[in-house]
Amino acid sequence: MTDAMLKALTHPLRRRIMRLLAQRMHARAADLAGELDVAPNSVSFHLRSLADAGLIEEAPERARDRRDRVWTPVKGSLNVGTPEHPVADEILGDALMRAMVEDHYELVRRASSTWMDFISGRDDSLTSNFMHMNVPMDHETARVFFRTISQMAADAADRFHPDDPGVHVWEIDVIAADDTV
DSSP states (O other), rough: OOOOHHHHSSHHHHHHHHHHHHHHOOOEHHHHHHHHHOOOOHHHHHHHHHEEEEETEEEEOOOOOOOOOEEEEEETTTTTOOSSSSOOOOOHHHHHHHHHHHHHHHHHHHHHHHHHHTTTTTTOOOOOOOOOOOOOOOOHHHHHHHHHHHHHHHHHHHOOOOTTTOOOOOOOOOOOTTTTT
């Protein structure tokens, strides 16, 4: 992830826009503004910032006419850093990771509001899930494990479109730590 990407994503509204675009796969500024309850000109400003950073791009094939601007996320743009491709600005990387942790807490709060209805049997529709596992594995197996999860998510995203009947967009956070953390 470039410094421009990191800077763009440290803004909470831009992360909300990115999550919504990831769910919808494409959207117009006005549609995003309505769903986020934010002024359209503000959303347009933040969309341009995300585009300038290389996180989103226009999807002209989705436009109704030449003036219509439809945006879509750039695939693979949300990888903060790895040992093979370390983050250039550690302070910015840390700020983004801390903001993403706050977003994760919000997802846990939203998901936990539905658990009791499911586990008590009052509602049999699976709308959220919580899993905790202790799995012994070495570092290489863990790398393969997380790559496999990422590939499974990408395969599912390629199979379904969020506008298809019966399809819901699942927001999935995976957090893991070995016994040294």
